[in-house]
Amino acid sequence: xxxxxxxxDDFHVHLRQAPMLGPVVRETARWFDRALVMPNTTPPVTTxxxxxxxxxxxxxxxxxxxxxxxxxxxxxVSALRPDDLEPLRDAGAVGGKLYPQGVTTNxxxxxxxxxxxxxxxxxxxxxxxxxxxxxxxxxxxxLDRERAFLPRIERIVARFPRLRVVIEHVSTAAALSLLxxxxxxxxxxxxxxxxxxxLDDVVGGELAPHNFCKPIAKRPADRDAIRAAVLGGDxxxxxxxxxxxHRRGAKESACGCAGVYTAPVAIPLLAELFxxxxxxxxxxxxxxxxxxxxxxxxxxxxxxxxxxxxxTITLVASESTVPDEYDDVVPFRAGARLRYALxxxxxx
Amino acid sequence: xxxxxxxxDDFHVHLRQAPMLGPVVRETARWFDRALVMPNTTPPVTTxxxxxxxxxxxxxxxxxxxxxxxxxxxxxVSALRPDDLEPLRDAGAVGGKLYPQGVTTNxxxxxxxxxxxxxxxxxxxxxxxxxxxxxxxxxxxxLDRERAFLPRIERIVARFPRLRVVIEHVSTAAALSLLxxxxxxxxxxxxxxxxxxxLDDVVGGELAPHNFCKPIAKRPADRDAIRAAVLGGDxxxxxxxxxxxHRRGAKESACGCAGVYTAPVAIPLLAELFxxxxxxxxxxxxxxxxxxxxxxxxxxxxxxxxxxxxxTITLVASESTVPDEYDDVVPFRAGARLRYALxxxxxx
Numbered sequence: 001x002x003x004x005x006x007x008x009d010d011f012h013v014h015l016r017q018a019p020m021l022g023p024v025v026r027e028t029a030r031w032f033d034r035a036l037v038m039p040n041t042t043p044p045v046t047t048x049x050x051x052x053x054x055x056x057x058x059x060x061x062x063x064x065x066x067x068x069x070x071x072x073x074x075x076x077v078s079a080l081r082p083d084d085l086e087p088l089r090d091a092g093a094v095g096g097k098l099y100p101q102g103v104t105t106n107x108x109x110x111x112x113x114x115x116x117x118x119x120x121x122x123x124x125x126x127x128x129x130x131x132x133x134x135x136x137x138x139x140x141x142x143l144d145r146e147r148a149f150l151p152r153i154e155r156i157v158a159r160f161p162r163l164r165v166v167i168e169h170v171s172t173a174a175a176l177s178l179l180x181x182x183x184x185x186x187x188x189x190x191x192x193x194x195x196x197x198x199l200d201d202v203v204g205g206e207l208a209p210h211n212f213c214k215p216i217a218k219r220p221a222d223r224d225a226i227r228a229a230v231l232g233g234d235x236x237x238x239x240x241x242x243x244x245x246h247r248r249g250a251k252e253s254a255c256g257c258a259g260v261y262t263a264p265v266a267i268p269l270l271a272e273l274f275x276x277x278x279x280x281x282x283x284x285x286x287x288x289x290x291x292x293x294x295x296x297x298x299x300x301x302x303x304x305x306x307x308x309x310x311x312t313i314t315l316v317a318s319e320s321t322v323p324d325e326y327d328d329v330v331p332f333r334a335g336a337r338l339r340y341a342l343x344x345x346x347x348x
Numbered sequence: 349x350x351x352x353x354x355x356x357d358d359f360h361v362h363l364r365q366a367p368m369l370g371p372v373v374r375e376t377a378r379w380f381d382r383a384l385v386m387p388n389t390t391p392p393v394t395t396x397x398x399x400x401x402x403x404x405x406x407x408x409x410x411x412x413x414x415x416x417x418x419x420x421x422x423x424x425v426s427a428l429r430p431d432d433l434e435p436l437r438d439a440g441a442v443g444g445k446l447y448p449q450g451v452t453t454n455x456x457x458x459x460x461x462x463x464x465x466x467x468x469x470x471x472x473x474x475x476x477x478x479x480x481x482x483x484x485x486x487x488x489x490x491l492d493r494e495r496a497f498l499p500r501i502e503r504i505v506a507r508f509p510r511l512r513v514v515i516e517h518v519s520t521a522a523a524l525s526l527l528x529x530x531x532x533x534x535x536x537x538x539x540x541x542x543x544x545x546x547l548d549d550v551v552g553g554e555l556a557p558h559n560f561c562k563p564i565a566k567r568p569a570d571r572d573a574i575r576a577a578v579l580g581g582d583x584x585x586x587x588x589x590x591x592x593x594h595r596r597g598a599k600e601s602a603c604g605c606a607g608v609y610t611a612p613v614a615i616p617l618l619a620e621l622f623x624x625x626x627x628x629x630x631x632x633x634x635x636x637x638x639x640x641x642x643x644x645x646x647x648x649x650x651x652x653x654x655x656x657x658x659x660t661i662t663l664v665a666s667e668s669t670v671p672d673e674y675d676d677v678v679p680f681r682a683g684a685r686l687r688y689a690l691x692x693x694x695x696x
Contacts, residue, residue, distance in 0.1 A: 102553075141568060142552040203550060204490040205450075207560045207604030216551050220489060252600050254678065256555030330602065 002316045002343055003281050007033035007067075007309040008267060008296035012132070012168055012189045012240025014038045014105075014259065015058060015070070022061040023327050024245055027263045029068030030342060033309040034301075036071045036132070036240065039097055040106040044075040047084075048091035055092065067311055071304075073097050073132060077109060078116065082123035094304060095130035095166070096120070103136040103145065104214040104258055105244065112138075114152050121156060125163035130304060131156070132166045135175065136215055143199075146215050147174040157182055164303070169194060169242045171215040173225035179236060187303045189240030190230055192266045193332055195273060198223050209251040210330045213242065214258040231279045233290025238300035241266045245329040262332040265322055268340040269333065270296065271315055281315070314343030350664045350691055351629050355381035355415075355657040356615060356644035360480070360516055360537045360588025362386045362453075362607065363406060363418070371675050372593055373409040375611045377416030378690060381657040382649075384419045384480070384588065387445055388454040392423040395432075396439035403440065415659055419652075421445050421480060425457060426464065430471035442652060443478035443514070444468070451484040451493065452562040452606055453592065460486075462500050469504060473511035478652060479504070480514045483523065484563055491547075494563050495522040505530055512651070517542060517590045519563040521573035527584060535651045537588025538578055540614045541680055543621060546571050557599040558678045561590065562606040579627045581638025586648035589614045593677040610680040613670055616688040617681065618644065619663055629663070662691030 013035040015024050028035050037058065039045030045054055051072050058070045073095045074080075074088050085096070098117070101110035111117060124131055137148035157165060167175055167188040179188050197217035202208050217223070229237045243266065244259030251257055262269075270292055271281055280286040283293045301308050318341040322333045361383040363372050376383050385406065387393030393402055399420050406418045422428075422436050424446045433444070446465070449458035459465060472479055485496035505513060515523055515536040527536050545565035550556050565571070577585045591614065592607030599605055610617075618640055619629055628634040631641045649656050666689040670681045 141546070142548045143567075198489070199551075200490050203547075203560065203564050206601075206606070207555070207557050207599075208602070209555050209557070209604065210602060212551065212555045219491075248602075251555075252602055252604075253554075254556070254558060254596075254600055256557065256600075258554070 002314045003271070004312050004314050005282060005293045006297035007311040007313050008239065009033065009300050009309065010035040010241045010243070010263075010266070011166070011238055011300040011304070012036055012038065012191070012242045013263065014040070014242070014244040016245060017041050018057065020245060020327070020329075021057060024263065025058050025061040025068075026063060027326065028243070029062055029066050031263065031267050031313065033067055033311055034069050034071055034306070036073060036094065039073045039075040040099065042106060044077065044106070044109065045072065046075055046077055046080065048087045051088060051091045051093055075099065076111060076117055076120060078111065078113075080120055082119050085120065085123045085127055085129060089127045089129055093129065095132050096124055097132045097134070099134045100136060100138045100149070102138050103134055107134070114156075118159065121160050121163055125160045130164045130166060132168055134169075135167050142216055143218060146170070146172045150175060150178045153178065153186070154182070157186055161185065166303075168240060169215060170226060170237075171218050172222045176225050176229050176237070184236070187236040187238065189242075189300075190226055190237055191240065191242045191260075192262050192269050193217065193242075193260045194223065194226055195230060196223075196269065209253075209256040210332065210334065211260065212251070212256055212258055213244070213260045227273075227277070230295055231274065231277050231290060233294060235294070235299045236303065237295075238303065239270070239296045240300070245326075247328045248325065248330050249328075251330065260332045261326070261329050264326060264331050265333055265338065267296070267313075267315070267342075268338045271340045272338070315340045316343045350662045351619070352660050352662050353630060353641045354645040355659040355661050356587065357381065357648050357657065358383040358589045358591070358611075358614070359514070359586055359648040359652070360384055360386065360539070360590050361611065362388070362590070362592040364593060365389050366405065368593060368675070368677070369405060370409040372611065373406050373416075374411060375674065376591070377410055377414050379611065379615050379661065381415055381659055382417050382419055382654070384421060384442065387421045387423040388447065390454060392425065392454070392457065393420065394423055394425055394428065396435045399436060399439045399441055423447065424459060424465055424468060426459065426461075428468055430467050433468065433471045433475055433477060437475050437477055441477065443480045444472055445480045445482070447482045448484060448486045448497070450486050451482055455482070462504075466507065469508050469511055473508045478512045478514060480516055482517075483515050490564055491566060494518070494520045498523060498526045501526065501534070502530070505534055509533065514651075516588060517563060518574060518585075519566050520570045524573050524577050524585070532584070535584040535586065537590075537648075538574055538585055539588065539590045539608075540610050540617050541565065541590075541608045542571065542574055543578060544571075544617065557601075557604040558680065558682065559608065560599070560604055560606055561592070561608045575621075575625070578643055579622065579625050579638060581642060583642070583647045584651065585643075586651065587618070587644045588648070593674075595676045596673065596678050597676075599678065608680045609674070609677050612674060612679050613681055613686065615644070615661075615663070615690075616686045619688045620686070663688045664691045
């Protein structure tokens with residue numbers, strides 16, 4: 001009996017640039033009808049022209065008839081002025097991404113003084129742009145970076161009560177505790193890998209570069225808190241994969257890049273997790289309670305004020321093995337068995 | 349003005365097997381007059397015959413006239429019987445190494461039931477053999493493994509009050525706190541990398557497989573506690589490098605091996621650390637206080653009941669760059685600048 005789900009959204013994805021762009025876009029579009037596209041390209045997306053150009057590049061890679069729609073973001077850089085934001089919104093940006101300096105891939109140009117961005121946050125609040133935050137404090141010890149950043153979020157939320165804020169790829173129980181104390185204007189995305197991994201999956205046995213990401217996976221108690229929020233149906237916690245492909249040579253290296261390529265496996269892995277934990281996959285089955293479908297296809301859209309996707313996808317119980325690589329990118333869980341696959345026609 | 353030190357001992361080293369054995373032995377012998385050689389070869393050193401054979405292999409690789417002397421150990425495996433230990437001691441073993449199962453390289457055959465080894469510990473106590481412990485609890489979260497193992501050490505020490513026990517490559521403040529509370533029969537070794545690294549040097553920026561070791565480097569507070577013990581001249585804390593070469597391909601891999609090759613750089617790096625922290629390098633300069641010379645050439649020998657080395661080595665202030673590799677092994681701090689080098693003739 002196939003499982004029919006509303007087509008999901010991925011509220012945090014790295015689609016990269018040519019030549020990686022094409023296969024990554026098509027893989028994401030197989031599974032998702034929309035994706036919030038991160039702007040940390042080279043150069044970063046900081047102007048309406050760059051934003052439009054990046055969208056054109058993405059759309060040019062889609063198969064004919066694809067219903068996938070990229071949701072573009074811009075990168076908050078110190079050169080931006082409040083007046084620059086309306087043209088970005090008019091070009092289609094739904095949000096602006098804050099990268100503290102040096103915390104992840106292509107963030108050497110990141111922000112060193114968050115408060116200096118307050119005039120931009122003010123403009124974003126007025127324009128209805130969402131502030132997406134990579135919430136790690138530069139300079140703090142790796143396992144403490146997310147927690148150390150949280151007071152900044154509290155101050156932003158207190159100062160801009162109508163600004164919608166997303167704490168991206170939460171990795172700690174502390175971030176979820178804070179979220180619970182904050183108003184409805186604040187939400188968080190969760191990746192599939194932070195639902196499944198702890199630091200032990202990176203350094204606990206042999207070193208596992210293909211499980212290495214920022215923020216780094218943390219303690220079992222952190223992973224369990226993330227699972228509890230997601231499986232408990234917290235509607236301010238929704239799916240953003242942070243799927244972030246790097247070529248094998250850049251991962252299996254003396255200086256390995258951070259990022260996990262989850263686009264091809266995220267939905268099957270989430271389905272297995274929900275099923276294993278006894279949480280329904282579909283809204284129909286859940287009768288108003290938590291479900292995979294809400295996590296991937298409702299809560300995020302509602303927070304962003306977007307209509308729900310109309311298309312559906314079909315998951316079929318069909319065993320398969322995760323490929324060792326996709327165009328020289330080793331995917332998350334390479335070689336592992338999956339119990340679910342996308343139905344033949346993808347969806348309808 | 350060159351610095352003359354009593355030739356150091358390395359109380360924890362992996363010399364490996366042919367073809368890696370030769371260059372590693374000669375590099376270790378350049379710096380150290382003795383080294384306690386770990387027995388986790390393939391097959392492991394568990395019999396007098398294997399121990400003698402391994403010593404012959406090591407000695408065959410030494411340059412003519414070398415004064416280097418390997419101190420052999422055997423691996424504690426469940427097949428050993430108390431009666432097996434006297435022949436091992438007579439073959440020259442100075443200690444037996446306990447590897448809990450699965451905690452590091454070649455430990456799949458490690459111990460699952462530490463208490464089942466108590467008859468061996470009893471025999472070791474009677475024979476004057478030292479118990480060297482890789483103190484990590486299998487199954488615990490990586491950052492907690494050392495701390496989780498400590499109660500086992502307390503029980504062993506309480507049960508065998510005359511058994512000399514070394515907690516190898518301590519990586520936590522907790523282990524040093526425990527050590528302070530235990531009698532003089534217990535000591536600890538410290539590596540150069542645990543004096544210099546934290547987890548951030550492995551996963552805090554890009555992934556750094558050449559800083560990946562077991563036990564994994566921990567928090568800054570742990571590193572600081574290790575530094576305080578060493579720089580403060582705790583005489584039960586002495587140098588054991590845990591130098592553990594792996595070929596580049598085994599480190600920069602989808603499944604990277606744990607181990608850091610420090611033999612070529614350990615003494616210069618230690619000299620820089622002591623100097624930077626204002627602790628004398630030589631005993632003469634220290635006038636009874638802490639010094640590098642005591643850490644590397646006195647405390648360990650005294651704990652093991654060995655005479656101090658008579659030879660000296662000479663450190664000269666001479667800038668050099670750590671090579672990118674030694675026979676396909678990337679050393680610790682590859683590419684970094686060193687301020688000290690071994691004097692022309694090594695020593696006298």
